[in-house]
Amino acid sequence: MATSDELQPNSASHSEISPDFSVIVPIYNSANIFPELYKRLITALEPAFSTFEIIAVLDGCRDASFEVISARAAQDSRLKVLEFSRNFGHQAALTAGLNHARGKWVAIIDDDLEDPPEILPQFVAKAREGFDVVYGVRRKRKRSLVHRALYRLFYRISGLLMDTKIPNDAGDFCVMSARVREILVSMPENNRYLRGMRAWSGFKQTGVEYERCARFADESGYSLNKYFELAFNGIFSFSYKPLKYVTFIGVLVAILSIEESIRIVYGKLTGHIPDVPGWAYLTVAVLFLSGLQLVAIGIIGEYIARIYDEVKQRPKYIVKTKLNVVQGKARDASDWR
Incomplete structure (x- = not known):
């Protein structure tokens, strides 16, 4: 199904080649953060990978995020842009990124720079030791006491309730192999909890500890209500x-x-x-x-x-605009999932 208002990808000779590394970044009102995030990603990835792509998924942004990111994409075809028709949620944005990722290794990182892009090559180096998934384990969070207490409570309660063992203090920040990506893409559920789905997939997985930074700018668009919704999805999707x-x-x-x-x-x-x-x-x-x-x-x-x-059986998301995205791939025949 073709989307309305779809933009043709920019022409670039290396855009047809599957890259070594894909980075998925869900974006929500990050016009003030993305330039710094982009700079730090490029600085971290260029010495480590000969080819890579950054997939920015704009989840119904209300600020100038699209203008800022599309301007960068016009100058760098390695930056792919997917803009949703409205806000579909963080997990839907990650799913869209996974559907369009083409790299041998695929990373997920949030747009707020709380997770440092500089340790992504370290994740890949660890993965090459024989792991299909390397996830970040938050050693320390620079959040309020209430948020830290709720995070800790959730992971302990979910450990008691969930049938699938999900590592404590591990979020979506990770690197996974292409075969794990394929498994996650093939899973059809709409109420998605990707870190749980990632754990459920099996394979050899390990964690790397790191210290989570404070948000780079602005306030988080992830409200307390959304955290509870994500927690309920995790519990009710992975346990009876x-x-x-x-x-x-x-x-x-x-x-x-x-x-x-x-x-x-x-x-x-x-x-x-x-x-x-x-x-x-x-x-x-x-x-x-x-x-x-x-x-x-x-x-x-x-x-x-x-x-x-x-x-x-409604689609998980609807893409309104694409930039620099390779067309005609068998695994990307549709713009709605």
């Missing part, structure tokens, strides 16, 4: 344990209720329980059971909502 726990609690409450019912009937029959209204006891019991039922319904609803998203 919440349903199992709810079932276990329901059975336990049912057993306790039967035991209490027998005790009350026996007490009434033998006269050990006085005839009093008992409204406080009943109120507490009803409120507790009502709350438990609502929690159970909410958990079941999370799974049903994800089933609903999958059966609609």
Whole structure:
């Protein structure tokens, strides 16, 4: 399916050659950050790779990001640009980048420069020791105490709930082989949690510790609500344990209720329980059971909502504009996924 308003790629002799290395950068309102990010990426990659590409995926930016990045792309055909028709989310932007990446090795890095581009060659050197995935492990975060506490809590809770073991303090920042990229691209789910999908794929994986920097400029477009949404996607996409726990609690409450019912009937029959209204006891019991039922319904609803998203089979994203992107590849026959 062809997109409206698609721009033809700039002509460049080396654009037809599959590069050694691809870097995917999801972009959201980063007009003030991208020039520095681009400069540091070029400085890090040029000595390490003979050919490479940088894939900037603009996820419904509201600032001048497209103007800034397209101006760079007009001067450097190694910079590929995908502009979404609207904001589809961080994971959709990563998915679009993976769909268009052509390198033997593929890296993912955020646009805020919290993850240093300079260690990407170190990731690749580690991967060449026999690893299909090398991910960054955040040794230290320069974020608020609340954010650090929530990150730590999520990784510990997810470790208990998820069936797939996901490394603690490891985000999307990584380098992966082309075959892992192909596996991630082939996975059809819409509610995507790529670091979990990456772990699920198997293969030989390892982490490299690094210190995460502070955001280079502006404020993050990733709100606390989006962090919770990502966390829920991770838990509900990779585990049935919440349903199992709810079932276990329901059975336990049912057993306790039967035991209490027998005790009350026996007490009434033998006269050990006085005839009093008992409204406080009943109120507490009803409120507790009502709350438990609502929690159970909410958990079941999370799974049903994800089933609903999958059966609609809508595209994960829509590309409005392409720059410097090679056309006609078999694995890139469509501009919507």
